[in-house]
Amino acid sequence: xxxxxxFRHAAFxxxxxxxxxxxxxxxxxxxxxxxxxxxxxxRRTQVTAEARTASAAMGMPAHRPAELRPAVVYFDxxxxxxxxxxxxxxxxxxxxxxxxxxxxxxxxxGTTVDFPNRDLTFHNVFSxxxxxxxxxxxxxxxRSKSVRFERPGVVQVFCDIHSHMNxxxxxxxxxxxxxxxxxxxxxxxxxxPGSYTLAVWHEGEVRERRTVSLxxxxxxxxxxxxxx
Amino acid sequence: MRRCVxxxxxxxxxxxxxxxxxxxxxxxxxxxxxxxxxxxxxxLLAGDASxxxxxxxxxxxxxxxxxxxxxxxxxxxxxxxxxPSRWLSFLAEIRAETRAGVVPYAWYVRVxxxxxxxxxxxxxxxxxxxxxxxxxxxxxxxxxxxxxxxxQYLTSARPDAVPANADQLLKMRGxxxxxxxxxxxxxxxxxxxxxxxxxWDTGVEVRAGKPGLExxxxxxxxxxxxxxxRDDNHGKQLAGRIVWRPVPAFAIGASAAQGAFISHDVLxxxxxxxxxxxxxxxxxxxxxASWGRWLLRGELVANSWQLPPLxxxxxxxxxxxxxxxxxxxxxMGPRFYAAARGxxxxxSTIQGTTGxxxxxxxxxxxxxxxxYRIRRGLLVKASMMNNWRDGGKVRQSRLAAIxxxxxx
Numbered sequence: 271x272x273x274x275x276x277f278r279h280a281a282f283x284x285x286x287x288x289x290x291x292x293x294x295x296x297x298x299x300x301x302x303x304x305x306x307x308x309x310x311x312x313r314r315t316q317v318t319a320e321a322r323t324a325s326a327a328m329g330m331p332a333h334r335p336a337e338l339r340p341a342v343v344y345f346d347x348x349x350x351x352x353x354x355x356x357x358x359x360x361x362x363x364x365x366x367x368x369x370x371x372x373x374x375x376x377x378x379x380g381t382t383v384d385f386p387n388r389d390l391t392f393h394n395v396f397s398x399x400x401x402x403x404x405x406x407x408x409x410x411x412x413r414s415k416s417v418r419f420e421r422p423g424v425v426q427v428f429c430d431i432h433s434h435m436n437x438x439x440x441x442x443x444x445x446x447x448x449x450x451x452x453x454x455x456x457x458x459x460x461x462x463p464g465s466y467t468l469a470v471w472h473e474g475e476v477r478e479r480r481t482v483s484l485x486x487x488x489x490x491x492x493x494x495x496x497x498x
Numbered sequence: 499m500r501r502c503v504x505x506x507x508x509x510x511x512x513x514x515x516x517x518x519x520x521x522x523x524x525x526x527x528x529x530x531x532x533x534x535x536x537x538x539x540x541x542l543l544a545g546d547a548s549x550x551x552x553x554x555x556x557x558x559x560x561x562x563x564x565x566x567x568x569x570x571x572x573x574x575x576x577x578x579x580x581x582p583s584r585w586l587s588f589l590a591e592i593r594a595e596t597r598a599g600v601v602p603y604a605w606y607v608r609v610x611x612x613x614x615x616x617x618x619x620x621x622x623x624x625x626x627x628x629x630x631x632x633x634x635x636x637x638x639x640x641x642x643x644x645x646x647x648x649x650q651y652l653t654s655a656r657p658d659a660v661p662a663n664a665d666q667l668l669k670m671r672g673x674x675x676x677x678x679x680x681x682x683x684x685x686x687x688x689x690x691x692x693x694x695x696x697x698w699d700t701g702v703e704v705r706a707g708k709p710g711l712e713x714x715x716x717x718x719x720x721x722x723x724x725x726x727x728r729d730d731n732h733g734k735q736l737a738g739r740i741v742w743r744p745v746p747a748f749a750i751g752a753s754a755a756q757g758a759f760i761s762h763d764v765l766x767x768x769x770x771x772x773x774x775x776x777x778x779x780x781x782x783x784x785x786x787a788s789w790g791r792w793l794l795r796g797e798l799v800a801n802s803w804q805l806p807p808l809x810x811x812x813x814x815x816x817x818x819x820x821x822x823x824x825x826x827x828x829x830m831g832p833r834f835y836a837a838a839r840g841x842x843x844x845x846s847t848i849q850g851t852t853g854x855x856x857x858x859x860x861x862x863x864x865x866x867x868x869x870y871r872i873r874r875g876l877l878v879k880a881s882m883m884n885n886w887r888d889g890g891k892v893r894q895s896r897l898a899a900i901x902x903x904x905x906x
Contacts, residue, residue: 325577325589325590325591325603325604325606325625326604326625326633326634327625328625328627328633328703328705328712328714329608329610329615329618329705330585330587330608330610330615330618390709390746392746392747392788396832397832398832398833398871398873398874403831403832403833404832405791405831405832407790407791407829408747408788408789408790408791408793409790410746410747411746426874428874430829434532436532
């Protein structure tokens with residue numbers, strides 16, 4: 271499975287910067303708020319997170335079934351007034367069965383993420399991402415450490431002990447994003463009328479962009495995507 | 499001994515920088531940092547490549563055989579695992595290494611018959627059950643560049659050639675890199691390390707238990723210091739290991755092994771070689787402790803080789819060797835770490851014509867190093883080591899090395 275390259279992370283952060291620039295321009299907030307929702311079809315993108323196969327292993331590693339990993343749908347350009355964020359927000363990324371849960375966490379700038387260890391073994395959460403580089407060291411079951419994310423961008427998270435553990439944290443400078451549910455559904459609510467570019471991010475890459483318009487009367491606009 | 503540094507450097511750079519290009523990945527600007535899975539995870543492909551360049555080692559402290567210096571080599575490996583079912587897998591590792599060419603390093607079948615995974619059986623060219631270091635002989639598992647003496651340093655013991663008396667053995671003190679004896683093979687060859695980390699043995703291994711307490715037993719054709727694909731003496735080795743991990747932060751293990759060491763060609767070289775067992779025996783203790791950013795590891799191995807007693811002055815008792823190391827690693831952020839290892843290898847005393855001496859020259863090593871992680875699967879290391887030996891032409895050697903390695 272190929273993962274994000276630094277230039278894609280930079281592009282993502284750049285996109286979020288553009289959001290800030292565009293926020294004060296074309297998008298008004300005079301009409302009724304509405305919802306943009308839809309289905310992201312991920313059926314052909316199952317991922318198997320296997321431990322690094324090593325001939326030195328003394329026994330059979332646990333088989334990990336293929337899984338569907340969520341996508342994130344977000345606005346490339348956000349409406350004015352989208353940047354009043356809750357700086358005290360908290361989120362959690364568990365370490366359970368040698369897996370980060372959830373695999374994708376989408377948060378706003380200023381959010382503090384807790385990383386509790388719920389496994390019997392040690393974990394060592396770290397990231398080398400430019401958006402936020404950190405190393406929490408080794409800690410055991412029942413303990414938790416936290417990191418505050420102060421810049422928008424993509425943060426890829428790893429465990430130094432378990433090579434198959436990885437996850438993504440997407441840090442947004444606005445609140446117009448949604449992580450897909452297990453069936454691929456998403457909904458971005460309280461959207462002011464206007465025309466927006468929707469981006470679909472999946473496993474380190476922006477897979478598709480599309481312009482979607484919400485009428486002045488508000489309501490619900492459907493926007494579906496197929497990721498192959 | 500040939501030193502082709504420019505060629506080695508070019509190959510090193512090509513391997514490390516070119517590794518991501520496997521399968522056209524580099525063209526797409528992607529670096530794999532996890533094994534590549536096919537067929538829904540039933541076939542896995544993992545790989546690693548490393549290039550090491552160090553200062554010249556005139557004392558042969560860091561050689562793994564006559565031509566291979568562990569501080570000057572390029573290595574690449576590919577591991578393929580096929581898992582046709584939950585309880586069965588086939589695994590092969592192929593390595594290419596400077597001067598060694600391309601060799602099948604490991605190939606075995608693994609059966610896990612019980613649903614809860616408390617029992618595994620592995621048959622073929624299998625990982626050693628003794629100690630810990632031989633199973634972490636991948637560049638990314640070793641925080642430094644050098645290996646522990648017990649797993650790398652070439653002693654003057656050979657399975658295919660033996661001295662006829664104690665004086666001939668003492669004459670080879672500190673000469674493990676090229677040893678010649680009159681009984682058996684007359685060709686000058688390197689001696690063996692206590693435990694060969696660079697080559698695996700062939701046989702069957704059974705592992706049982708849970709991560710908190712597990713044990714393994716292996717029956718193989720070679721010995722710890724001389725692993726084989728085909729038996730050379732009609733003798734087998736039995737090796738066992740037990741590991742207790744009372745808490746995630748601490749593990750302690752004990753290992754033992756005994757196997758026929760001397761090859762059949764030696765035992766038939768002279769008619770006066772007495773019947774008996776000419777075994778390698780070893781007992782080892784190992785421990786690992788970790789907390790926060792610290793990781794501590796240590797091993798102690800007591801080993802002996804029994805040689806046939808032939809001419810006066812006779813080598814009567816087993817040739818003993820004890821090695822031990824203590825290793826510490828501390829992470830200083832997501833990218834940097836520092837590590838150090840202190841290491842000793844000491845030999846037992848035998849009686850020669852001119853008096854009592856250790857049968858090989860005692861050796862000590864201290865190594866310090868740092869590592870910088872460029873990305874998840876790309877690491878650069880630098881280290882300095884001091885070696886001391888109380889025999890041979892070169893008694894002390896200070897060496898420096900850098901290593902770049904990539905794995906997925």
